[in-house]
Amino acid sequence: MKPNFEQYDDIPGTTIFTMDLARQGFHLNQFCMSLRSAANRERFKADERAYLDEWEMKEDQKQAVLDRDFQRMLDLGGNVYFLSKIFASDGLSYVQAVSTMTDMNVEQYQAMMLAGGRSPDGWRSKKERGEA
Amino acid sequence: MARITAGIATSHVPAVGAAVDMQRTEEPYWKPMFDGYEFSKQWMRENTPDVAIIIYNDHASYFGMEIMPTFAMGIGDSFAICDEGYGPRPVPVVEGAPDLATHVCASLILDDFDMTILNVLEVDHGLTVPMSLMFGTPDKWPTKVIPLPVNVVMNPQPSGERCLALGKAIRRAVASFDDDLNVQVWGTGGMSHQIQGARAGLINLPWDIQFMDDLIAQPEVLQYKSHLEYMVEAGSEGVELIMWLIMRGALGDQVDEVYRFNHVPASNTSVGHLILTPKDN
Numbered sequence: 328m329k330p331n332f333e334q335y336d337d338i339p340g341t342t343i344f345t346m347d348l349a350r351q352g353f354h355l356n357q358f359c360m361s362l363r364s365a366a367n368r369e370r371f372k373a374d375e376r377a378y379l380d381e382w383e384m385k386e387d388q389k390q391a392v393l394d395r396d397f398q399r400m401l402d403l404g405g406n407v408y409f410l411s412k413i414f415a416s417d418g419l420s421y422v423q424a425v426s427t428m429t430d431m432n433v434e435q436y437q438a439m440m441l442a443g444g445r446s447p448d449g450w451r452s453k454k455e456r457g458e459a
Numbered sequence: 460m461a462r463i464t465a466g467i468a469t470s471h472v473p474a475v476g477a478a479v480d481m482q483r484t485e486e487p488y489w490k491p492m493f494d495g496y497e498f499s500k501q502w503m504r505e506n507t508p509d510v511a512i513i514i515y516n517d518h519a520s521y522f523g524m525e526i527m528p529t530f531a532m533g534i535g536d537s538f539a540i541c542d543e544g545y546g547p548r549p550v551p552v553v554e555g556a557p558d559l560a561t562h563v564c565a566s567l568i569l570d571d572f573d574m575t576i577l578n579v580l581e582v583d584h585g586l587t588v589p590m591s592l593m594f595g596t597p598d599k600w601p602t603k604v605i606p607l608p609v610n611v612v613m614n615p616q617p618s619g620e621r622c623l624a625l626g627k628a629i630r631r632a633v634a635s636f637d638d639d640l641n642v643q644v645w646g647t648g649g650m651s652h653q654i655q656g657a658r659a660g661l662i663n664l665p666w667d668i669q670f671m672d673d674l675i676a677q678p679e680v681l682q683y684k685s686h687l688e689y690m691v692e693a694g695s696e697g698v699e700l701i702m703w704l705i706m707r708g709a710l711g712d713q714v715d716e717v718y719r720f721n722h723v724p725a726s727n728t729s730v731g732h733l734i735l736t737p738k739d740n
C-alpha cells in the first residue's frame with residue numbers, strides 16, 4: 328500500500344508524528360531520551376546550551392528547546408512523548424506543558440477539560456475552517 | 460491447557476499513576492474516577508489470573524527512535540520500571556511469565572506475526588497504570604505479566620485489521636499451551652485525547668461510547684476504521700485505541716460485558732474501562 332502521510336495535513340492544530348517527520352526529528356528526540364536519567368537531567372539544567380551542543384541537532388531545534396516552544400519542536404520533528412522528558416525535567420505536568428500549545432493559559436485549559444474537553448466540532452478539517 | 464478467561468480494557472493516563480503514587484486518589488478531582496474502578500478491583504480479587512498479557516505502548520520511555528518495533532513481546536523473567544523523566548514509579552517490579560511468553564511469541568511468529576523478541580524491557584505507565592487501577596498498591600503484583608508493546612506513537616501504526624487478527628492469533632497460541640493457566644488479555648490506552656498542538660484537549664465522549672459498543676458487538680466492522688478517523692474524531696493520541704482491538708480479538712466471537720465505566724477528564728484524557736468475558740467460557 329502506498330503511504331499517504333499528507334492525509335494528516337488537513338487536521339487543524341495537529342502535527343502527526345509520521346515516519347518521514349520522525350527522520351527530521353531523530354536527533355532532537357534522541358536528546359530527549361537522554362533526559363530519562365537523573366544525572367543527565369541535572370547536567371542539562373546546569374548548562375542547557377552546552378548540553379544541547381553535545382547533540383547533532385539543528386540550530387533551530389536547539390533554539391526551540393531553549394525557548395520551550397513545544398509547537399516549534401513538533402514542527403521540527405519532535406514528538407510529544409519524547410518532548411515530555413524536557414517538561415518533566417522542568418517539573419511540569421502534561422497539562423501544564425500541553426496547554427502552552429493552545430491559545431489558552433493553563434487555568435483556562437484546565438477549566439475546558441473539567442467542562443468535558445474540547446469538542447471536535449469545528450476542529451475536524453482545516454478546509455472546513457478556511458485554513459487551507 | 461491454558462485459557463483466556465477475560466479481557467480488560469482501560470486507559471493508562473500517566474497522571475493517574477502519579478495520583479496513586481502521591482496518595483491523592485481521595486481528592487475531589489480524582490475520587491470519581493478511582494471510584495469507577497472499585498468494582499474492578501473487587502472483581503479482580505475474585506478473578507486474579509495466573510498471567511496477564513498486557514497490550515500497551517511505550518511512550519518514548521524504553522524505545523527511542525533507534526529501534527521502533529510494531530509488535531513486540533517481553534519474554535524475560537522480570538521487567539524493571541522506566542524513569543520517564545520524573546523518576547521511576549514506586550511500584551513493584553513486574554514479574555514475567557517466560558515459559559508462556561516463549562510459547563506465545565513463537566506461535567505468533569509461526570502464524571506470520573513478525574514479533575520483535577524482548578529479553579530485556581523496562582515498562583512505563585502504559586503498563587503499570589492499568590496494574591495500579593486493577594490491583595491497587597500491593598507490595599508484590601498478584602499476577603505474572605507478558606508485556607506486548609505496540610507502536611502507536613509513530614505513524615504508520617499497525618492497521619485495525621492486523622490488530623484484531625493478532626488478538627485472534629494470541630487466542631490460538633494460549634489455547635495450545637499445555638499447562639493449566641488462567642490468562643487474561645488487557646488492552647490499554649485511549650480513549651479520546653490529544654496532548655499536542657492548538658487542538659489539544661480534544662475529547663469525544665459520544666464517539667468513545669460508540670467505540671465501546673462496536674468493540675463488544677461488531678469488532679469485525681470496527682477493525683476497518685482508519686487511523687485518520689481515530690485521529691480526527693478521537694484526537695491524535697486516540698489512535699491508541701487500536702490496542703483494544705488486540706484484546707477483543709483474543710476473546711473469540713462473542714463476549715459478555717461484565718463492567719463498563721467512562722469518566723471525563725483525567726488530565727487530558729477521556730477515561731474508558733471495560734471488563735469482558737468470552738461467551739464460550
Ligand SMILES: [Fe+2]
Pocket residue numbers: 471516518585648649699
Ligand atoms: Fe498512552
